[in-house]
Amino acid sequence: MPLLRNSVPAIDRGVRKFAENLVLVPFALIVGGCGNSWELVPADYVFKDWPSQGRVEVLFTNDTYGSLCLLPEHWPNQAGKINHASEDVFLLVAGERFPIEDFNTGYCPDGCALAVRPGETVSSSISYNDFRLPPDLWNEPKRLELPVVVYTCPHHE
Numbered sequence: 001m002p003l004l005r006n007s008v009p010a011i012d013r014g015v016r017k018f019a020e021n022l023v024l025v026p027f028a029l030i031v032g033g034c035g036n037s038w039e040l041v042p043a044d045y046v047f048k049d050w051p052s053q054g055r056v057e058v059l060f061t062n063d064t065y066g067s068l069c070l071l072p073e074h075w076p077n078q079a080g081k082i083n084h085a086s087e088d089v090f091l092l093v094a095g096e097r098f099p100i101e102d103f104n105t106g107y108c109p110d111g112c113a114l115a116v117r118p119g120e121t122v123s124s125s126i127s128y129n130d131f132r133l134p135p136d137l138w139n140e141p142k143r144l145e146l147p148v149v150v151y152t153c154p155h156h157e
Contacts, residue, residue, distance in 0.1 A: 069153035076124035
């Protein structure tokens, strides 16, 4: 089971938001997504800052023996967007907290969750622009508040 290195208070809000969406999510998962086990697991991730490229990168490695799924509310998509996350995801720079822009993932015919197989690492980048980070703060040290929660998705073994 992954450890939570980047623990944030928003993890409780993430779990709460997940539970609030539990009515819609099972339907999406049954229709085309990731399985039927709802064991929520706080996940460890690595954060890298790339000021010269105006972005941060997050990496998640599945170090369990089964597939894990990342929901779009808890992990950036290929474009670096996170579904409805402005209350949970922040970039902390120079004593200020910059929320990520809200984004609507919309409907995913095959399910929106990202399945991560055992031993696999996935990464995604989020632009500083998505946090509306002023250019004069790009070279300052940063911390990311990103409550990553995964669940087991056995259909992707």
